[in-house]
Amino acid sequence: MNQTRxxxxxxxxxxxxxxxxxxxxxRITCAIIDAMLAARGATHTADPQLVRAMDGIGxxxxxxxxxxxxxxxPAEDIAEFRALHIVAATPDDLAFPGAAxxxxxxxxxxxxxxxxxxxxxxxxxxxxxxxxxxRHFGAIVGARPQLARKPAADxxxxxxxxxxxxxxxxxxxxxxxxxxxTALAAGVGMVLAxxxxxxxxxxxxxPGLPVLQSLNDLLVLAGPAGKxxxxxxxxxxxxxxxxxxxx
Numbered sequence: 001m002n003q004t005r006x007x008x009x010x011x012x013x014x015x016x017x018x019x020x021x022x023x024x025x026x027r028i029t030c031a032i033i034d035a036m037l038a039a040r041g042a043t044h045t046a047d048p049q050l051v052r053a054m055d056g057i058g059x060x061x062x063x064x065x066x067x068x069x070x071x072x073x074p075a076e077d078i079a080e081f082r083a084l085h086i087v088a089a090t091p092d093d094l095a096f097p098g099a100a101x102x103x104x105x106x107x108x109x110x111x112x113x114x115x116x117x118x119x120x121x122x123x124x125x126x127x128x129x130x131x132x133x134x135r136h137f138g139a140i141v142g143a144r145p146q147l148a149r150k151p152a153a154d155x156x157x158x159x160x161x162x163x164x165x166x167x168x169x170x171x172x173x174x175x176x177x178x179x180x181x182t183a184l185a186a187g188v189g190m191v192l193a194x195x196x197x198x199x200x201x202x203x204x205x206x207p208g209l210p211v212l213q214s215l216n217d218l219l220v221l222a223g224p225a226g227k228x229x230x231x232x233x234x235x236x237x238x239x240x241x242x243x244x245x246x247x
Contacts, residue, residue: 013165017174056176090130151181
């Protein structure tokens with residue numbers, strides 16, 4: 001990533017997506033679905049590439065696509081998946097390289113951090129707690145009843161309110177077009193996690209999106225002189241016509 005400081009706004013708050021941005025959650029998803037498939041007599045396992053592709057969509061669409069003909073009822077199957085997930089062990093190395101160090105440094109440096117995810121609230125809290133990362137966040141906003149999911153601005157707005165953030169000095173770090181659309185809707189800067197699952201699809205629709213090469217890049221951009229380059233403040237003209245079409 002080009003780290004040249006363009007004139008912009010100082011970063012004071014960062015909203016992180018979770019799956020595919022901070023943690024390699026596809027590993028757990030594959031393991032749980034493998035167990036479900038085996039219990040139904042399947043002789044194959046989940047396709048990791050398909051799991052990653054469907055990660056940003058999630059829910060019933062994800063479980064139906066990955067389980068294929070072994071999916072009995074998407075609503076029941078996703079409920080079973082989540083019940084298994086909440087009791088599954090979280091691998092100690094599930095976070096992407098640099099996540100723990102970067103989050104600790106940003107937090108200790110005075111930045112306000114929040115999670116903004118479409119993953120169910122309880123699962124967000126479990127994974128972050130298991131990895132000892134929850135302590136770095138002033139708010140964890142996952143999917144919950146009566147809260148619109150990303151790409152609606154609502155989760156980002158709620159997260160910013162919880163940590164006292166100003167959209168003008170906030171940044172979304174995510175890996176999908178859905179994250180970019182959320183940032184746009186909330187009036188927040190945006191940068192893609194280049195190691196994430198949905199980067200290629202996001203860049204196909206919005207080729208002007210900036211991309212981080214590693215989480216450590218944030219240590220430079222969010223340092224004492226770090227600013228959001230003006231190009232990171234998304235404009236409606238850059239947005240795909242319907243970022244929710246696959247949801």
